[in-house]
Amino acid sequence: MPRFGKLIVNLAAIAVLGIGGGLGSAWYMVEAGSRLSTRSFGPWTTWLAAGRPDADPYTRAHTARNALLPITSTLELTLYAKTDGEGAQLQSACDYAVTVEGLEGAWWNLAAFDRRGGLIPNGADRYAFSSDSAMREPDGRAVIVVARDARPGNWLPVGAGKITLVLTVQDAVRAAAAHTGGSIKGMPTIRKIGCR
Amino acid sequence: MNPRLPTPMLPERWPNLAPAALRIRAARPPAPGWLRKIGWRTALGALLLGGILHLGATLTVPLLGPGLAYQKLRELLPANTMVVVAPAQPGKQLLPFLLPDAYYGICRYSLAGDAVSISAPLLDLGWTLSLHTPHGDNFYVIPGQQLRTTDLSLVIVPGAEKSGDLMPATRRAPTPSEDQIASPSEEGLIIIRAPLKGLAWKGEAEAALSRAKCTPGVKS
Numbered sequence: 001m002p003r004f005g006k007l008i009v010n011l012a013a014i015a016v017l018g019i020g021g022g023l024g025s026a027w028y029m030v031e032a033g034s035r036l037s038t039r040s041f042g043p044w045t046t047w048l049a050a051g052r053p054d055a056d057p058y059t060r061a062h063t064a065r066n067a068l069l070p071i072t073s074t075l076e077l078t079l080y081a082k083t084d085g086e087g088a089q090l091q092s093a094c095d096y097a098v099t100v101e102g103l104e105g106a107w108w109n110l111a112a113f114d115r116r117g118g119l120i121p122n123g124a125d126r127y128a129f130s131s132d133s134a135m136r137e138p139d140g141r142a143v144i145v146v147a148r149d150a151r152p153g154n155w156l157p158v159g160a161g162k163i164t165l166v167l168t169v170q171d172a173v174r175a176a177a178a179h180t181g182g183s184i185k186g187m188p189t190i191r192k193i194g195c196r
Numbered sequence: 197m198n199p200r201l202p203t204p205m206l207p208e209r210w211p212n213l214a215p216a217a218l219r220i221r222a223a224r225p226p227a228p229g230w231l232r233k234i235g236w237r238t239a240l241g242a243l244l245l246g247g248i249l250h251l252g253a254t255l256t257v258p259l260l261g262p263g264l265a266y267q268k269l270r271e272l273l274p275a276n277t278m279v280v281v282a283p284a285q286p287g288k289q290l291l292p293f294l295l296p297d298a299y300y301g302i303c304r305y306s307l308a309g310d311a312v313s314i315s316a317p318l319l320d321l322g323w324t325l326s327l328h329t330p331h332g333d334n335f336y337v338i339p340g341q342q343l344r345t346t347d348l349s350l351v352i353v354p355g356a357e358k359s360g361d362l363m364p365a366t367r368r369a370p371t372p373s374e375d376q377i378a379s380p381s382e383e384g385l386i387i388i389r390a391p392l393k394g395l396a397w398k399g400e401a402e403a404a405l406s407r408a409k410c411t412p413g414v415k416s
Binding site: 005006009010013014016017018019021022023025026027029030051052053055057058060061063064065066067068069070071072075076078107109111113116117118119120121125127128130131132133166168170 | 233234235238239241242243244245246247248249250251253254255257258262263264265268284285286287289291292293294295296297321322324326328329331332333334335337339380385387391392393394
């Protein structure tokens with residue numbers, strides 16, 4: 001009987017550690033990424049090999065599973081933010097100021113989605129700002145306020161729930177800097193203004 | 197000779213105090229019985245199994261078939277026809293995380309019958325023409341230039357036919373003005389992204405995308 005108990009415990013250990021750990025870690029690496037496949041700049045995270053034919057298996061699986069069609073990361077960076085600059089989850093109960101400063105020369109676009117990549121319904125029918133459409137401050141900065149209720153200036157409306165901000169930057173120089181481990185000049189900041 | 201200093205009397209409880217390290221060791225709870233039943237061979241086997249499953253699951257996702265994006269678009273788009281898609285609305289998105297303030301011209305190409313010709317204008321910065329395999333690999337991209345319209349003319353050929361030697365005799369070779377792009381897969385997607393600067397630019401973007409073509413065969 002004690003031997004039977006030991007066998008059960010060993011089989012359970014194999015199931016939990018082997019199957020759970022193996023599949024769980026694969027799921028995490030494919031969905032959230034790791035230092036092997038992603039790079040973070042403050043709250044922004046990008047998949048380094050997104051869209052590239054020589055992408056690593058984690059990036060390829062991430063692209064395939066999430067129905068993405070990224071442009072190669074050697075030309076364009078797609079950066080995702082799920083937290084603000086302090087590390088707190090982005091949520092529609094709070095207002096945020098995204099300040100874009102120093103992305104001169106690059107084409108950029110900032111859009112708000114829900115966590116699954118769906119657009120968030122709003123009365124203003126507005127879902128993104130770009131380097132062409134955002135109004136600038138006198139000093140050249142573009143401040144985009146992500147909030148549920150209307151705000152003056154560049155207001156990016158969001159509904160209920162958690163938010164993912166997606167920044168697309170088309171600039172081969174900055175893309176090269178991301179790949180070589182350098183810093184990217186002018187990454188936008190995300191500052192919480194307040195919560196309800 | 198100095199007088200001998202009196203030794204201070206230690207309190208009665210002092211000798212009973214064990215050193216700190218010993219106390220910590222004594223406080224650590226013993227491993228639960230079930231944990232002691234797991235042999236090192238089991239632990240090693242579980243780790244190996246976990247590693248194999250980890251690699252297997254990661255590697256097989258792209259090998260199971262085309263990416264979800266291509267699967268979705270294959271059902272919606274006819275082959276070798278450019279379809280213009282208006283800016284996305286909530287609940288009416290083609291794919292997750294696509295730029296919402298942009299028109300898209302999408303052509304699902306198939307090289308089964310012949311090469312595919314593309315002609316497309318790129319009006320401004322942010323515009324792109326990109327070619328993707330069913331797995332989502334972006335094997336060719338060309339961005340638009342600031343305040344300058346670029347009229348592109350490309351021919352997509354199967355990967356093995358990039359060399360003129362391998363081109364079937366019945367097929368006309370592309371003209372020198374047409375760039376020839378070798379596709380690593382027989383099918384794929386041509387995507388023209390046309391970001392909107394604002395509502396006033398909708399007409400311009402629509403008109404430009406309506407000129408975009410994706411046709412089987414090389415133009416003669």
